[in-house]
Amino acid sequence: KAGVTQTPRYLIKTRGQQVTLSCSPISGHRSVSWYQQTPGQGLQFLFEYFSETQRNKGNFPGRFSGRQFSNSRSEMNVSTLELGDSALYLCASSLSRAGYGYTFGSGTRLTVV
Amino acid sequence: GENVEQHPSTLSVQEGDSAVIKCTYSDSASNYFPWYKQELGKRPQLIIDIRSNVGEKKDQRIAVTLNKTAKHFSLHITETQPEDSAVYFCAASYTGTASKLTFGTGTRLQVTL
Numbered sequence: 001k002a003g004v005t006q007t008p009r010y011l012i013k014t015r016g017q018q019v020t021l022s023c024s025p026i027s028g029h030r031s032v033s034w035y036q037q038t039p040g041q042g043l044q045f046l047f048e049y050f051s052e053t054q055r056n057k058g059n060f061p062g063r064f065s066g067r068q069f070s071n072s073r074s075e076m077n078v079s080t081l082e083l084g085d086s087a088l089y090l091c092a093s094s095l096s097r098a099g100y101g102y103t104f105g106s107g108t109r110l111t112v113v
Numbered sequence: 114g115e116n117v118e119q120h121p122s123t124l125s126v127q128e129g130d131s132a133v134i135k136c137t138y139s140d141s142a143s144n145y146f147p148w149y150k151q152e153l154g155k156r157p158q159l160i161i162d163i164r165s166n167v168g169e170k171k172d173q174r175i176a177v178t179l180n181k182t183a184k185h186f187s188l189h190i191t192e193t194q195p196e197d198s199a200v201y202f203c204a205a206s207y208t209g210t211a212s213k214l215t216f217g218t219g220t221r222l223q224v225t226l
Binding site for chain 1: 149155157202204209
């Protein structure tokens with residue numbers, strides 16, 4: 001059974017650009033969440049989707065957005081990149097509507113220069 | 114919102130000894146408490162979780178205890194092995210209409226020979 005797949009694994013972008021990250025959840029999982037991991041702030045919640053609906057959003061600026069498709073795959077977009085957006089972006093999926101037992105992907109390492 | 118504090122930030126134990134990591138949470142509505150292990154350069158992996166209707170849960174060398182009154186929960190690892198060396202994160206969540214994990218700041222566990 002395939003795990004949570006995130007693409008790309010690594011990205012280098014310039015300040016001001018935008019970026020789209022992709023996440024394919026485990027087959028059958030409809031709950032998908034995104035987290036930002038940095039050495040200074042740790043693991044911070046970005047958004048959570050269930051059946052194409054954003055049910056929860058973290059305390060991030062509007063430059064951070066996301067969506068979920070009918071096949072449960074999810075994307076997140078960051079516009080007008082800033083140096084501080086450099087981080088590991090992790091996607092997690094759960095079989096449970098309530099969000100028990102999230103399985104994380106290996107993440108996308110974004111570096112903004 | 115929810116706030117999770119985790120202690121200690123680093124922990125060094127000798128192989129075969131026990132390790133205990135403690136977390137406190139602020140939101141009494143939280144009802145789900147997972148623990149994740151993250152090895153260097155790898156994704157966080159769920160190692161054990163507990164729901165608020167249970168006081169203790171054990172899985173081989175790992176156990177988690179929950180005290181709802183005091184709003185704290187702990188991870189216990191017995192007979193530690195070098196492969197237990199990693200960063201451990203606690204998290205809290207209210208599994209109501211949406212799921213959002215609030216993570217602690219992590220504990221770096223080093224198991225020495």
